[in-house]
Amino acid sequence: xxxxxxxxxxxxxxxxxxxxxxxxxxxxxxxxxTNNSLSAEAASKNIENFIGVSQVPLGVVGPxxxxxxxxxxxxxxxxxxxxxxxxxxxxxxxxxxxxxxxxTCRIIRDEMTRAPILRVDDIEHGIKVxxxxxxxxxxxxxxxxxxxxxxxxxxxxxxxxxxxxxxxFSFATGDAMGMNMATIASxxxxxxxxxxxxxxxxxxxxNMCTDKKAAAINYIGGRGKSVxxxxxxxxxxxxxxxxxxxxxxAEAATRKNLVGSAMALSMGFNSHFANMAAALFIATGxxxxxxxxxSMGMSIAESTDSGLYFSVRIPSLEVGTVGGGTxxxxxxxxxxxxxxxxxxxxxxxxxxxxxLILAGELSTLAAQSRGELAAAHSSLAR
Numbered sequence: 001x002x003x004x005x006x007x008x009x010x011x012x013x014x015x016x017x018x019x020x021x022x023x024x025x026x027x028x029x030x031x032x033x034t035n036n037s038l039s040a041e042a043a044s045k046n047i048e049n050f051i052g053v054s055q056v057p058l059g060v061v062g063p064x065x066x067x068x069x070x071x072x073x074x075x076x077x078x079x080x081x082x083x084x085x086x087x088x089x090x091x092x093x094x095x096x097x098x099x100x101x102x103x104t105c106r107i108i109r110d111e112m113t114r115a116p117i118l119r120v121d122d123i124e125h126g127i128k129v130x131x132x133x134x135x136x137x138x139x140x141x142x143x144x145x146x147x148x149x150x151x152x153x154x155x156x157x158x159x160x161x162x163x164x165x166x167x168x169f170s171f172a173t174g175d176a177m178g179m180n181m182a183t184i185a186s187x188x189x190x191x192x193x194x195x196x197x198x199x200x201x202x203x204x205x206x207n208m209c210t211d212k213k214a215a216a217i218n219y220i221g222g223r224g225k226s227v228x229x230x231x232x233x234x235x236x237x238x239x240x241x242x243x244x245x246x247x248x249x250a251e252a253a254t255r256k257n258l259v260g261s262a263m264a265l266s267m268g269f270n271s272h273f274a275n276m277a278a279a280l281f282i283a284t285g286x287x288x289x290x291x292x293x294x295s296m297g298m299s300i301a302e303s304t305d306s307g308l309y310f311s312v313r314i315p316s317l318e319v320g321t322v323g324g325g326t327x328x329x330x331x332x333x334x335x336x337x338x339x340x341x342x343x344x345x346x347x348x349x350x351x352x353x354x355x356l357i358l359a360g361e362l363s364t365l366a367a368q369s370r371g372e373l374a375a376a377h378s379s380l381a382r
Contacts, residue, residue, distance in 0.1 A: 010044040018051050037329060046325055056080040056282055058330075059087045060337065064094040064359055065102030068351030074098065077356050078334040079279035086275055086360075089367060093359030096241045100233045103358050105351040109226035111154050112178035112318070114186040115168040117206025118199040126165045129197045130158040133167065136196075143192055144185040150174040151181045153189075159208060165199060166208045168217075175346035177224065177287060177320035179211065212289045214267045219296045224318030225347075227354040230311035231362075238308050242366035246301075246308035249362075252369035253301035269298040271368065273314065276360040280353055283334045285325025290318040299361045312358045319353060321345040 004021055007014045023029060033052030043050045059081075063074035077094075079087055097103050120126040133140070133156055144153040152172045159166040169189065171182045183204055190201040205211065210218055238246050261269040268274075277294035281287070293316035302309040321340050325331050335341035340349040 015040040061091040065098040066355045067102045068105040070348040071351040078283040080283035081279040090360040093363030103355040105229040111170040114182040115208035118165045126160040176323040218316040223316040225350040229354040229358040233308040235307035246303040250301040250303040285331030
């Protein structure tokens with residue numbers, strides 16, 4: 001079969017031409033992917049070769065009570081997924097957290113990273129380059145400021161191995177997730193370092209960032225927003241809503257999330273952070289590939305005198321409320337449901353996201369401790 005080239009334009013006429021070529025070449029008739037409210041012009045900053053929309057079912061959970069420094073009160077939270085039973089179990093977790101007085105959430109670090117790889121002549125040259133960077137941080141900050149009005153260089157951490165010099169730049173990126181911002185600023189600084197030191201930039205990303213891959217450096221040091229959340233659940237609420245005891249949930253968390261993950265050498269000491277993160281990311285226009293980093297983290301359950309203490313640590317939650325896909329029509333409406341659309345809302349959104357992961361993690365762990373997981377999927381997801 002001959003496959004003709006597709007037109008590369010960004011307007012509606014080019015979109016219609018692409019659809020026609022595909023339908024005629026593949027003997028298909030599109031009825032659903034063309035049925036949407038998104039114009040080619042609106043999508044042009046987010047995708048090339050646009051032909052339509054792949055629709056994902058969208059639901060809400062909540063209300064979920066959040067006690068953050070930026071998010072305070074009850075929220076309905078949109079989630080987009082094709083996994084039956086997910087919203088049901090998360091919604092149960094929301095009711096447990098809310099009945100227990102809400103989830104306390106705190107952002108403890110907020111920096112996006114990019115780590116270029118430079119080739120140096122030898123170790124001595126590498127150390128000279130490192131020393132030059134250390135002496136010229138203000139110069140590098142000014143170079144960053146020329147590329148963005150929102151980003152700011154926070155630090156530059158060097159890692160030298162033989163002739164390979166990695167510089168892990170960290171940036172404050174405001175309300176944007178900030179990956180593009182960090183990349184452009186890093187390239188600007190690499191150009192300056194090359195001219196001043198003779199080092200050669202091999203790639204603006206040297207994989208020590210680390211972007212869209214599971215990595216210990218992100219698990220330990222964080223990337224994007226590092227967020228903590230916890231809740232104290234009274235024993236009466238545990239029994240009534242989770243159909244388990246605090247001791248059972250705590251044992252399951254220890255043996256599954258901690259021992260089991262350690263046995264597997266997993267970087268995710270949790271039940272399913274990725275499920276909540278992915279559904280929220282898709283609903284709100286985040287970079288879905290960065291669910292990889294969001295999946296890394298730890299959930300801890302402890303049986304106490306009054307009930308259950310439950311917490312999550314999410315070291316690498318890379319989210320924003322401006323830029324990327326957040327301005328697309330349905331994604332913006334999803335952010336508006338939480339009051340998180342636009343500037344000044346990124347910290348609030350991160351706290352709500354952490355509370356959502358906490359709620360979903362707690363509910364699923366309880367279901368697993370009581371042998372209810374398979375039954376839930378059998379009744380809701382088949």
